[in-house]
Amino acid sequence: AEILFERLGLPVVKRTKTGYSTDAEVLETLAAQHDLPRRCLEWRELAKLKSTYVDALPAAIHPRTGRLHTSFNQTVAASGRLSSSEPNLQNVPVRTTLGREIRKGFVASEEGWTLLVSDYSQIELRILAHLSGDAALVDAFRERQDIHRQTAALIFGVEPEKVNDLLRTRAKEVNFGVVYGMGPFGLARRLGIEQSEARAFIDGYFRRFPDVKRYQEDTIERVRQEGYVTTLLGRRRYLPEIHSKNWNVRSFAERAAINSPIQGTAADLLKIAMIRVHRRMAEEALPARMLLTVHDELVFEVEEESTGSLAELVREEMEAAIDLDVPVVVEIGTGTTWYDAK
Structure with a gap:
């Protein structure tokens, strides 16, 4: 200083x-x-x-197995997502170029094996499209458009082919900000812009996707009446804070009401997918192991000769784990390290 x-x-x-x-x-x-x-x-x-x-991860390697053994926690995250601890392998960096280099240290445990990573593509936005029933959002996914580019075209009033990287990045932040109930203040900080400009982006989004706004308002009102939200599979999250006289506490509950059915459904979906994939792997006696789950992603190790079979199995089971009004898309990569596979 x-x-x-x-x-x-x-x-x-x-x-x-x-x-x-x-x-x-x-x-x-x-x-x-x-x-x-x-x-x-x-x-x-x-x-x-x-x-x-x-420094920390090599020290956590088990002396007998030569592996890192994390613990997955079922009831820590309010959203229902699994969390990881001792060590936490869900916070291995991915956002920065330097941070991603850490993933080069994660490799398959045996010679002749490789890593396979499967990832639900934009699953929370797809769940939002299903829950809200917004025609423009549903159509964008059904037509397999670049959803961030399409959103940019709609809210900024330009042709999709004229959307540049800056507009797409801003639209991406708006898309995910809406999922989390982010307001103008939060979006302005994320994008480094004025609140008035952020408010204009959000207003433009809701003009183009009006049923998303209606869904959010209806969800908040239902929580006020019933006291809880539910995922698509019926799991409840109670939000008594919705009646708080403290504005900050009440605002948190309103954001949670908007996001919990979406993030919670994604959490339920991944757990169902894990069960389906594990069962199929056992039935087909594939030389493969499920190693790790990181939010919407699963990490496996597999004999190189069986990589194609595992990829096909994983895609089939993950995409069939839930029935939405829009396509469920799984992206798969392979590589000798977690960095290469992702």
Whole structure:
């Protein structure tokens, strides 16, 4: 802080109780004015990767099996998703180029075996299309369009082929922001834009997908009446906070009401898929093992000669695990490391 603000004279973005703030948001703001804040961010990322993964994961390898053995928790996440602990293998980085390098350390356990990764494509948006019944959203998936490009075309009023990377990225954030009940403030922070612009994006989205807005409003009202939401498979999440007099608490409950049926259904779906895939693998005596689940993704190891058979089996069982009004799509990759397979 002393070097940044006193010696270099960079502007103070915000303060803490003890002095100048140098959190990630501040450093990202200052990086446009000097190279040092950017290098600080890089150093922090490297230090985090080293301590959390490069140093910690080898120490967690079981001495007899030579493997990492995580624990999956069924009843920790309110959404119903499985969580992972000791070590947590669901937070292995994927968002940054440097972070993704960590996945190169994960390999199949035997010579002649390889890794296979299967991933539900945009499953939460597909579930939203099913639950809301919005014709434009349903049609986009049925026609196998690039949903983020199509959303950009609709809310920004341009032809799909004229949607550039910036517009597609903004539309992607709007798509996923809507799933999580994100408002203008949250979207503005995600995109680094003014709240008024973020509000215009959200308003444009709901003009083009009006039944999504209706679905959200109806869901919140139903929670006020019944006190809970349900997934497509009938699992309930109770939200008594919906009646709180505290605006922040009540707003959290409203966002949870919007998201829980979507994320919860995705969680139910993946568990059903895991059961179906495991059963088929046993029936067909495939030389393969299911290793890991990370949100909408499953990781397997398989004898190289059986890779095609496993890929076909996994796609069939995962896509048949739930019946939606839009296609359920599974993407599959293979490779010698988790990085290559993903």
